[in-house]
Amino acid sequence: MASGRAYLDWNATTPLHAAAKAAVVEGLEAFGNPSSIHAEGRAARALMEKARTEVAALVGGEAENVVFTSGATEAINALLAAGLCATCGLDRETPCRVLVGATEHAAVLAAAGSAATILPVDGEGWIDMEALRAALARGGPALVAIQIANNETGLIQPIREIAAIVREAGGFMMVDAVQAPGKIPLDIKSLGADALVLSAHKFGGPKGVGAIVFRDGETRLARAFILGGGQERGQRGGTENIPGIAGMGVAAREAVQALADAEKLIQLRDRFENHLKALAPDVEIVSQRALRLPNTTLFAVPGLAADKALIAFDLDGVAVSSGSACSSGKVKTSHVLEAMGAPGWVKAGAIRVSIGPTTTWDEVSRCLSSLERQLLRRGKAKTSEVAAGSHEDLAATKNNADAA
Ligand code: PLP
Numbered sequence: 345m346a347s348g349r350a351y352l353d354w355n356a357t358t359p360l361h362a363a364a365k366a367a368v369v370e371g372l373e374a375f376g377n378p379s380s381i382h383a384e385g386r387a388a389r390a391l392m393e394k395a396r397t398e399v400a401a402l403v404g405g406e407a408e409n410v411v412f413t414s415g416a417t418e419a420i421n422a423l424l425a426a427g428l429c430a431t432c433g434l435d436r437e438t439p440c441r442v443l444v445g446a447t448e449h450a451a452v453l454a455a456a457g458s459a460a461t462i463l464p465v466d467g468e469g470w471i472d473m474e475a476l477r478a479a480l481a482r483g484g485p486a487l488v489a490i491q492i493a494n495n496e497t498g499l500i501q502p503i504r505e506i507a508a509i510v511r512e513a514g515g516f517m518m519v520d521a522v523q524a525p526g527k528i529p530l531d532i533k534s535l536g537a538d539a540l541v542l543s544a545h546k547f548g549g550p551k552g553v554g555a556i557v558f559r560d561g562e563t564r565l566a567r568a569f570i571l572g573g574g575q576e577r578g579q580r581g582g583t584e585n586i587p588g589i590a591g592m593g594v595a596a597r598e599a600v601q602a603l604a605d606a607e608k609l610i611q612l613r614d615r616f617e618n619h620l621k622a623l624a625p626d627v628e629i630v631s632q633r634a635l636r637l638p639n640t641t642l643f644a645v646p647g648l649a650a651d652k653a654l655i656a657f658d659l660d661g662v663a664v665s666s667g668s669a670c671s672s673g674k675v676k677t678s679h680v681l682e683a684m685g686a687p688g689w690v691k692a693g694a695i696r697v698s699i700g701p702t703t704t705w706d707e708v709s710r711c712l713s714s715l716e717r718q719l720l721r722r723g724k725a726k727t728s729e730v731a732a733g734s735h736e737d738l739a740a741t742k743n744n745a746d747a748a
Pocket of ligand 1: 355415418491522523543554
């Protein structure tokens with residue numbers, strides 16, 4: 345990176361792609377209201393409709409089935425919290441039963457509400473298919489939300505198989521596809537999803553813009569989830585965010601191109617993981633045996649606490665994140681690792697490295713060097729504790745880590 349830092353946190357957000365940035369500027373300059381019929385309005389609308397086509401192409405869908413939102417969280421809330429899916433013909437007064445995976449993003453878990461059924465996962469993070477079948481068999485129309493790929497572990501769920509089960513039971517399948525663009529191919533129809541949720545800032549676009557893409561005209565919202573001037577074909581009121589939408593469209597186009605380089609990501613990720621194992625033979629790479637995104641490594645090394653490691657990485661110029669969510673200044677244990685039944689030391693020590701198309705080996709090796717220094721310091725700390733004769737203290741430290 346030009347700044348001399350190594351940015352290895354692409355699952356949190358991606359740098360703005362240069363072409364997307366140019367599109368944002370073009371969107372700012374096209375100042376007309378896209379609902380106006382004069383030339384200025386038509387120019388803004390043209391940019392928006394071009395972006396709609398590009399976003400549809402990213403997921404093999406049709407432009408008329410794309411609803412722009414302020415991001416994935418809004419899209420998820422529209423589908424889950426508002427309970428407006430048209431497939432089952434229900435509305436807020438008689439909502440669908442909502443079934444969600446235990447390792448979904450916080451936006452899905454929160455929007456699903458406390459009455460939702462949480463589907464368990466196994467130790468790798470796979471959805472328990474029997475639990476899904478059993479929950480669907482309990483009757484009543486169901487709205488099922490499962491992510492295609494997990495933001496922490498990178499695990500890819502077998503969405504085709506899950507969607508087939510949901511469809512057979514007459515349910516509505518919402519797929520959080522936020523982590524997929526540019527990393528794995530997406531095709532809404534072959535996946536069997538009724539609706540996909542996207543967020544531009546996860547694939548080189550600007551923040552604060554996302555979309556719901558419906559499979560076809562049948563699976564749209566029964567009524568608006570934001571009441572207003574009838575924009576977005578009556579589904580989301582409010583003047584559209586033209587700069588954001590224009591940036592998202594170009595980022596979607598670039599994400600399709602980036603798929604051709606996914607193999608390079610895998611090679612870089614694998615090279616990183618091989619060095620990691622050489623550096624720390626006792627490292628645990630989470631979901632390593634499962635199908636994962638090409639860019640994600642979640643790992644833990646015994647005795648290395650994630651909160652302290654993150655600060656050390658940052659001081660060494662390396663941006664990574666922990667498997668634990670940080671909110672209001674407190675580090676919380678990851679609900680993903682919790683649901684997977686990960687041991688205490690993995691939950692306390694999980695560090696996520698996520699790379700992108702412009703990541704270099706130089707950046708990755710900076711991360712490895714920082715880790716090496718941290719491990720040496722940890723080794724020294726352990727040696728001095730042993731020298732002081734505190735074997736019991738060491739055992740206690742380990743037990744505490746296991747309980748965290
Ligand atoms: N779903 C997943 C899997 C995510 O990783 C995120 C962002 O972290 C979201 C949903 C929410 O996206 P947004 O930032 O657009 O609200």
